[in-house]
Amino acid sequence: MSENILEIRHLGKSFGTHEVLRDIDFTVKRGDVISIIGASGSGKSTLLRCVNLLETPSSGQILYHGTDVAGRGVNAPEYRSHVGMVFQSFNLFNNMSVLKNCMVGQMKVLKRSKEEARQQALKYLEKVGMAPYINAKPRQISGGQKQRVAIARALAMDPEVLLFDEPTSALDPEMVGEVLNVMQALAQEGMTMLVVTHEMAFARDVSSQVVFMHQGVICEQGTPAQVFGDPQQRETKEFLARFRGVE
Numbered sequence: 001m002s003e004n005i006l007e008i009r010h011l012g013k014s015f016g017t018h019e020v021l022r023d024i025d026f027t028v029k030r031g032d033v034i035s036i037i038g039a040s041g042s043g044k045s046t047l048l049r050c051v052n053l054l055e056t057p058s059s060g061q062i063l064y065h066g067t068d069v070a071g072r073g074v075n076a077p078e079y080r081s082h083v084g085m086v087f088q089s090f091n092l093f094n095n096m097s098v099l100k101n102c103m104v105g106q107m108k109v110l111k112r113s114k115e116e117a118r119q120q121a122l123k124y125l126e127k128v129g130m131a132p133y134i135n136a137k138p139r140q141i142s143g144g145q146k147q148r149v150a151i152a153r154a155l156a157m158d159p160e161v162l163l164f165d166e167p168t169s170a171l172d173p174e175m176v177g178e179v180l181n182v183m184q185a186l187a188q189e190g191m192t193m194l195v196v197t198h199e200m201a202f203a204r205d206v207s208s209q210v211v212f213m214h215q216g217v218i219c220e221q222g223t224p225a226q227v228f229g230d231p232q233q234r235e236t237k238e239f240l241a242r243f244r245g246v247e
């Protein structure tokens with residue numbers, strides 16, 4: 001059995017009196033590619049933001065190699081170097097070149113030398129096909145290219161897990177494919193990934209597990225064959241029916 005990297009146990013999150021997540025339970029093992037799907041507002045992004053400690057859970061545990069990171073006293077930047085995140089809106093530093101964007105975190109958080117950070121950044125920019133643009137500023141490249149830089153930046157930290165929060169939702173349709181291709185290649189290489197997505201083809205064809213969320217709870221989870229081929233819950237069937245004929 002492969003190693004557990006993250007165990008989410010009875011996770012809850014409320015904003016004031018608004019309960020957004022309730023009793024969320026799942027495990028991320030090494031090599032898993034888990035897609036989190038569900039209607040808008042079902043809590044997917046909040047769940048991912050809790051896992052990355054951008055939101056503080058109201059209850060429950062996030063165990064990283066068995067240690068609860070949801071409480072106080074955790075070095076969040078250090079944790080995030082192991083559990084990296086790619087955002088819908090890229091979150092690149094606009095005043096820095098593509099190369100510098102991929103170096104600063106390594107130097108600040110991992111204390112790597114400038115040369116080591118540069119070599120590592122170049123390696124991953126090459127991997128995502130962005131090596132020709134190392135001196136460009138984010139405003140000079142397309143949305144798809146920005147997202148590929150953001151993926152290279154996350155990879156340069158040598159994370160154990162990468163979280164993707166709707167990585168293609170802000171892109172023009174013609175740029176979605178180039179980002180999904182990079183993600184698919186990473187999945188095939190064995191990268192452990194947790195992906196919030198509205199791309200049902202990605203969830204069905206690339207994931208090892210699919211988590212379907214409905215109104216803040218996990219309504220159904222299983223392999224893509226189970227969730228897409230033989231959904232058990234009425235809510236899952238209704239959600240998936242909306243996508244049929246669109247693909």
Ligand SMILES: Nc1ncnc2c1ncn2[C@@H]1O[C@H](COP(=O)(O)OP(=O)(O)OP(=O)(O)O)[C@@H](O)[C@H]1O
Nearest residue numbers: 015018020038039040041042043044045046047166
């Ligand atoms: N900072 C916040 N303060 C108050 N409410 C919030 C906050 N963040 C999220 N919410 C609420 O939590 C609920 C879940 O939002 P969330 O963004 O996690 O859903 P989602 O499934 O990711 O939706 P989408 O697919 O549209 O991104 C929504 O009702 C949202 O309004």
